[in-house]
Amino acid sequence: MKKESQKEYWKMLEGNTPIGWDFSFMTNRWSIEPLPWDYSSLVRKYLKKTMYLLDMGTGGGELLSTFGHPDDMTAVTEGWLPNFQLLMERLLPLGVTVVFVDETDQLDFPDDSFDLILNSHESYDPKEVSRVLKPGGLFITQQVGDKNGRILSEKLKIADKRHSSSWSLVTAEKELLKENFEVLFKDESFPLQKFYDMEGLIYYIQRIPWEYPEFTVTSQFESLLKLQEELAVNGFITNYQHRFILIGKSLK
Numbered sequence: 001m002k003k004e005s006q007k008e009y010w011k012m013l014e015g016n017t018p019i020g021w022d023f024s025f026m027t028n029r030w031s032i033e034p035l036p037w038d039y040s041s042l043v044r045k046y047l048k049k050t051m052y053l054l055d056m057g058t059g060g061g062e063l064l065s066t067f068g069h070p071d072d073m074t075a076v077t078e079g080w081l082p083n084f085q086l087l088m089e090r091l092l093p094l095g096v097t098v099v100f101v102d103e104t105d106q107l108d109f110p111d112d113s114f115d116l117i118l119n120s121h122e123s124y125d126p127k128e129v130s131r132v133l134k135p136g137g138l139f140i141t142q143q144v145g146d147k148n149g150r151i152l153s154e155k156l157k158i159a160d161k162r163h164s165s166s167w168s169l170v171t172a173e174k175e176l177l178k179e180n181f182e183v184l185f186k187d188e189s190f191p192l193q194k195f196y197d198m199e200g201l202i203y204y205i206q207r208i209p210w211e212y213p214e215f216t217v218t219s220q221f222e223s224l225l226k227l228q229e230e231l232a233v234n235g236f237i238t239n240y241q242h243r244f245i246l247i248g249k250s251l252k
Helices: 003-014 039-046 081-090 125-132 150-156 169-178 198-207 221-234
Strands: 029-034 053-056 075-076 099-102 114-120 133-144 181-189 192-195 237-240 241-252
Touching: 003 029, 003 099, 003 221, 039 114, 039 241, 081 099, 081 150, 099 125, 099 192, 099 221, 114 169, 114 198, 125 133, 133 150, 150 221, 169 181, 169 241, 198 221
Parallel strands: 053 075, 053 114, 075 099, 114 133
Antiparallel strands: 029 192, 133 241, 181 241, 192 237
């Protein structure tokens, strides 16, 4: 394919703005080394039907729905407007409480509202989490660390401006301990990620604009061509993720 035709094709892929948190398009287009823990299994270990549950940054509610928790015992937050509008249509009619949260991470709930707070890859304010948790309540969070995707950023020649300070297991644990949490479980991992075609790579980057905020096909076109060469030689494009998990119990 000629360069201009290639660019137009990739720009067409770039223009498809997805909604929700559905990665079914990526089936057979990527692989990720498994984490040494399973977030969903850990949630199921602690979640009881009688608990008041908050899922922070729920996306389109896809993962939340797999837990089968009673709708009238469930609240969600979301900070991305397209997802929030989707939740208002999808979850609010079922009786789920849906709340928008902005970049301040302030939670519009009364003190001591929840028995369990879930947070998968969402920012949070430890003080706010502590405030809305009941005494003895649990906080389960899986986070994206500050080393996530740095190799891909370098390959795309995108400056990594996502973290002005360290964001790792050590940092997050210190913050929870400061808010009088007991840490029940913790772990950290740097799994290898592979992309098997350019369509999957571009789709992935488009799904997480906060990770690659400067990305456009036009500005990164030459870098994309080099990644296409890497794909042709190796059969895949490599990247590394950075994940950590914490389970804390409020001792307030």
